[in-house]
Amino acid sequence: MARAELRFYLNGEPVHVAGDEAFLTLSEYLRQRRGMTGTKIVCSEGDCGACSVILGRPAGGTIRYESINSCIHFLHQLDATHVVTVEGLSRNGALHPVQQAMVACHGSQCGFCTPGFVTTMASLFEQDEGRRTQRLTEEELRDALSGNLCRCTGYVQIVEAACSIDPASAPRMGELYPDKAMAAQLAEWSRDEVRVEGRDVEGNELLAYLPRTWEAAAAFKAESPETLVVAGATDLGVQRNKGRIAPRRILGLANIDGDDEVRIEDGVLTIGARATWTAVERAIRTILPDYHRILLRFGGPQIRSAGTVGGNLVNASPIADSLPFHFVTETELELVGTGGTRRVPIADFYLGYRKTALRPDELLRRIVARLPRGNEVLRLYKVSKRKNLDISTFTAAILVRLDGARIAEARVALGGVGPVVLRLPRTEAFLHGREIDEETMREAGRLARGEITPITDVRGRAEYRARLAENIFVKFYHDVAAEHAHAAV
Ligand SMILES: Cc1cc2nc3c(=O)[nH]c(=O)nc-3n(C[C@H](O)[C@H](O)[C@H](O)COP(=O)(O)OP(=O)(O)OC[C@H]3O[C@@H](n4cnc5c(N)ncnc54)[C@H](O)[C@@H]3O)c2cc1C
Ligand code: FES
Ligand code: FES
Secondary structure, three states, rough: OOHHHEEEOOOEEEEEEEEEHHHHHHHHHHHHHHOOOOOOOOOOOOOOOEEEEEEEEOOEEEEEEEEEEEOOOOOHHOOEEEEEEEHHEEEEEEEOHHHHHHHOOOOOOOOOOOHHHHEEEEEEOOOOOOOOOOOOOOHHHHHHOOOOOOOOOOOHHHHHHHHHHHHHHHHHHHHHHHHHHHHHHHHHHOOOOOEEEOOEEEEEEEEEEEEOHHHHHHHHHHHHOOOOOEEEOHHHHHHHOOOOOOOEEEOOOOOOOOOOEEEEEEEEEEOOOEEHHHHHHHHOOOOOOOHHHHOOOOOHHHHHHOHHHOOOOOOOOOOOOOOHHHHHHEEEEEEEEOOEEEEEEHHHHHEOOOOEOOOOOOEEEEHHHHEEOEEEEEEEEEOOOOOOOOOEEEEEEEEEEOOOOEEEEEEEEEEEEOOOOOOOHHHHHOOOOOEOOHHHHHHHHHHHOOOOOOOOOOOOOOHHHHHHHHHHHHHHHHHEEEEEEHHOO
């Protein structure tokens, strides 16, 4: 029988939640229901990091901790996890070394952003390989703190504080909260199917179902078109906080067994739809450095630790950062429904602006991409107004198979230039068989302009996007030439 309450740990204490509380965001629950006001809410959109908490999930007999935004994370996503808030970092009245460093280096003025910085910085002393031995560097902090904004202190003192911490003094979460028994309990809870019911303020019935299998998930989805599938909620949480959606019948993917991993075998990259971007980042760092480079510009660390690959693909935004890579690697998507599974080439999955080929009972289960081979060169591009934590204006992937200096095959995908991500068949055909030189790529760019239909919006004018599409080919040429020149030295 399905369990009728959520079970998780909060700062080491077991918590059982049923009824309407299960449908709150974590930041609402902490502040309104638990009086834990250390966690702040500023933007409610995952942009500022003031609401950051540390989330522990069971991982192979232990617990893996990462920083997430509690303002866009629902309680029903927390079953079988351990939440550590800023209040949970100082034990027995003693400040955590990160908090001490912030005091010593004057890292806080109004203090509104401080709990978010502190929790995110504390999470940086977690790593899979055991205790960290090196001090944090300014360079790694630049990415690690890209999801945290401070409007008054300025970043110099905050970075100084983080760099001053002796890693030997910074406890891992497993030391603050011994994790053996807790990990076993979380693993046990995560084997349960959960069905929680409640009512909203207007008295409407609410239901959150967390199945264990994709088959049960598909059956539940098929029962009603009202069903809202929730994975990491980094898209849905924002929509709910802006009042665009008021979900009543939720299918949560949190307790499904498997498909949260990334595998690389025989030149094939298989990503479970439930895998977070942080899991992808860890898996592809060395094997796909260009994809890894783009991922470091994907949201901030808190977004990447919650947001999933499946959510990005099904959300079907033409500027989703992952899509151009999957178009040029001719990725296949494994969909699961009540009648079994089917594989769909990614180019057939997108039917129009934010419209996919998913049937009412179907879910995305796996993403299967062929990795570039030795004679294939791949470059990915993201253009946005800000470097960090910004939505793309334009994205591109160019993959060419080289036979000496000749292009044996070219695949090009552009995002932000039409209602869906586009492959450019005429430009690809033009490149086929030609020498790779600057003039060829310049001409390819001119052709590409004719294959796209960009629009003007808040992120850029149509002409700007058309120029980006044209110029990216010359940039690709110089990047590739530079790489080859570098390799020849
Ligand atoms: C501050 C911020 C920064 C961001 N930065 C970027 C960025 O740089 N680049 C970028 O591309 N995106 C960005 N995003 C968007 C978002 O983080 C990603 O799209 C993310 O991958 C969504 O995954 P999720 O698991 O959170 O999806 P959810 O919000 O849980 O779901 C998104 C959609 O997918 C559906 N869905 C999810 N999983 C499945 C499944 N397995 N089967 C069927 N349907 C499913 C849901 O029903 C919903 O319609 C950002 C978002 C925020 C808030
Ligand atoms: S309140 Fe700004 S990210 Fe949550
Ligand atoms: S200390 Fe005021 S916003 Fe950072």
